[in-house]
Amino acid sequence: MKKLDQYMLKQYLRSFLFIMLTFICIFLLVDLVQKIAQFLDNKLTFAEVIHYYWLMTPWMLHWCFPVSALLAVVFFFGQTNKFNELTALKVGGLSLYRLALPFLIFGIFLSVVSFFFEDIIVVPAQQEVTEFMQNNMKLTAKSNEQKIYRQVYFQLPDHQIFTIRRYNITNGRGRIAGLHRVIDGKITERIDAQQVFWLDEQEQWMLLKVQHRVFESDKEKFTKLDTLILNLSVSPRELRQKSASPENMTFSQLSGFIDRSKQLGMETMRWETNLYFRTAMNFASFIVILIGIPLVTFQRKSGGYGGGVAASLMLLFSFYVLLTFGKVIGIAGVAPPFWAVWTPNIIFMFIGVTMMALVKK
Numbered sequence: 001m002k003k004l005d006q007y008m009l010k011q012y013l014r015s016f017l018f019i020m021l022t023f024i025c026i027f028l029l030v031d032l033v034q035k036i037a038q039f040l041d042n043k044l045t046f047a048e049v050i051h052y053y054w055l056m057t058p059w060m061l062h063w064c065f066p067v068s069a070l071l072a073v074v075f076f077f078g079q080t081n082k083f084n085e086l087t088a089l090k091v092g093g094l095s096l097y098r099l100a101l102p103f104l105i106f107g108i109f110l111s112v113v114s115f116f117f118e119d120i121i122v123v124p125a126q127q128e129v130t131e132f133m134q135n136n137m138k139l140t141a142k143s144n145e146q147k148i149y150r151q152v153y154f155q156l157p158d159h160q161i162f163t164i165r166r167y168n169i170t171n172g173r174g175r176i177a178g179l180h181r182v183i184d185g186k187i188t189e190r191i192d193a194q195q196v197f198w199l200d201e202q203e204q205w206m207l208l209k210v211q212h213r214v215f216e217s218d219k220e221k222f223t224k225l226d227t228l229i230l231n232l233s234v235s236p237r238e239l240r241q242k243s244a245s246p247e248n249m250t251f252s253q254l255s256g257f258i259d260r261s262k263q264l265g266m267e268t269m270r271w272e273t274n275l276y277f278r279t280a281m282n283f284a285s286f287i288v289i290l291i292g293i294p295l296v297t298f299q300r301k302s303g304g305y306g307g308g309v310a311a312s313l314m315l316l317f318s319f320y321v322l323l324t325f326g327k328v329i330g331i332a333g334v335a336p337p338f339w340a341v342w343t344p345n346i347i348f349m350f351i352g353v354t355m356m357a358l359v360k361k
Contacts, residue, residue, distance in 0.1 A: 004094075005102040008076070012103065016072035020064045027060045028053060042137045052132055058117070058125045065114050066284040067316055073103060073292035074312050096359060100293045107286035115282040119251050127248050151270065153261065154234045159183050161260070162232060164196055165267070169236055172198035177207060179230065187263070189214050191228065198236050205230045251278060272337035273330035280323060280341040287345060288316060290352035294359040319348055 031053075039049055152164040152174075159181050167174035177196035181189040193207035210225040249257065258271045292312055322344040330340030 008099070009102050009106065012072055012076045012106070015075045016068050019071050019075075020061070020068040023064045023068065024057070024060050027064075031056070038137060044136060048136055052129070052136075055125050055129045055132060058122045059129075062114060062118050062122050065110060066288050067313075069107065069110060069285045070288040070292045070312050070316055071309065073289055074296050074309055077293060077296040096293070096297065097356070100356070103289055103293060104286070107289035110285040111283050114285055115251075115279065118278065118282060123248060123250050130248060151261070151267070153257070154238070156233055162234060163261075167196070167236075172200065172236060177205075179232075182263070185263075187215065191230075193228070199229075202229075203235060205232055251275070254278075269333045269337060270331045273327055273340060276330070276338045277323075277327050277341045280326075280345050283345055284319065284323075287319070287348050287352065288312075291315060291348060291355060294352070294355035297359050319344060322347070 044052075147168065147170050149167045149169060150165065152162075152167055154162040156162055161178075161180045161182060163178045163180070164174040165176035174196040175194060177193045179191040180187050190213050191207065192211045192213075194209035195207070197206040197208070198204075199206055207228040207230065208226065210228045212223040212225060212228070214221040254271060254275050258268050258275065261268045261271065292315075295311055295315065323341065326335075326340045326342075326344050329335050330337045334340070335343075
C-alpha cells in the first residue's frame with residue numbers, strides 16, 4: 001500500500017472511531033434514560049447496571065458500523081474537497097476511482113468483520129442480555145412477556161422433536177403440532193395434530209384431530225385419532241425460556257435449524273428471510289461507502305458539512321427502510337427470502353456505481 005493510501009486511511013479511521021464512540025455514548029445515554037426507572041423498580045445494583053451495558057455494547061457497536069463508515073467518508077472527502085486537496089490529487093494524475101479504492105476495500109473488510117462480529121460476539125452477548133433480563137428484571141420481563149409463539153421447536157429425548165406452529169401462552173392453546181422421531185436423519189414415526197392444548201393440572205399435552213404414522217422399511221402404518229394425551233419433558237414454562245429466536249442464533253445454528261425444520265415439513269420463510277437479512281445487513285458498510293464518496297464530491301466547497309451529513313443520513317435511512325420492507329415481504333412470503341432482502345443492496349449498489357460514473361474524475 002502506498003504512503004498516500006496509508007495517510008488517507010489513517011485520517012479516515014480517526015474520524016470513523018471518533019464518530020462511532022460518539023454514537024455509542026448517545027446510545028448509552030438514551031437507553032439509560034429510558035430504563036433508569038426499570039432499574040430502580042427491580043432494585044438493580046450499580047454493578048448489575050454496568051454488567052447490563054457491558055453486554056449491550058457489542059450490539060450498539062454493530063449498529064454503529066454503517067453510519068460511522070458513511071459519516072467518516074463525508075467528513076474526510078468533504079474536508080479534502082473544501083481545501084482543494086482533492087483537486088490537487090486529481091491534477092497529480094490520481095482519479096477518483098483510485099482515491100476511492102482503499103476506502104472501498106476497507107468497506108468490504110468492515111462488512112466481513114461486521115458479519116463475524118455479529119455471529120461470534122453480538123449473538124452470544126444478546127443471549128446473555130435475555131437471560132439477564134429474565135433473572136434480574138423480572139417486573140419488566142413480566143410486563144413485556146411474549147404472548148404468541150410461532151414455529152416452536154424442541155429437541156426431546158429418544159430422538160424426538162416436538163413442534164408447534166403457533167402457540168398462545170395465555171390460554172395454553174396452539175395449532176398445527178407435531179411429534180417426530182428422527183433416527184439417522186430419517187423420520188421413523190410422526191404424530192401430526194390440528195390443535196394442541198396444555199392441561200395445567202395434569203401437566204400433559206392434549207392433541208386433537210391426530211394423524212399417527214409409523215414408517216417401517218417400505219411400509220407405513222397410519223392411524224387417525226380424535227384425541228391423544230402425551231407426557232412430554234417440556235411444558236409452556238420451558239417454552240418461555242427456550243423457544244427459538246432467529247436474532248439469538250448464530251448463522252450456523254440458524255442454518256441448521258432451517259434444514260431440520262424443512263425435514264419436518266415446517267414453514268421456514270421467516271427463518272430463511274432472517275438468515276439472508278443477516279448477510280444483507282452486514283454488507284451495508286460497503287454500500288454506504290460506495291455511495292457516500294461520489295455523494296460528498298457533488299457538494300459545493302463552500303457548503304460546509306451540513307448538506308453532506310444530511311444527505312448521507314437521508315440515504316442511510318432510505319436504505320434501512322427499504323431493507324426492512326424487504327424483510328417484511330420475505331417473511332410474508334410475497335417474494336423469495338434471498339431476493340426480498342438482497343434487492344435493496346443491489347439497487348443501492350447500482351446507484352453507487354452510477355454516481356461514481358457521473359462524478360468528475
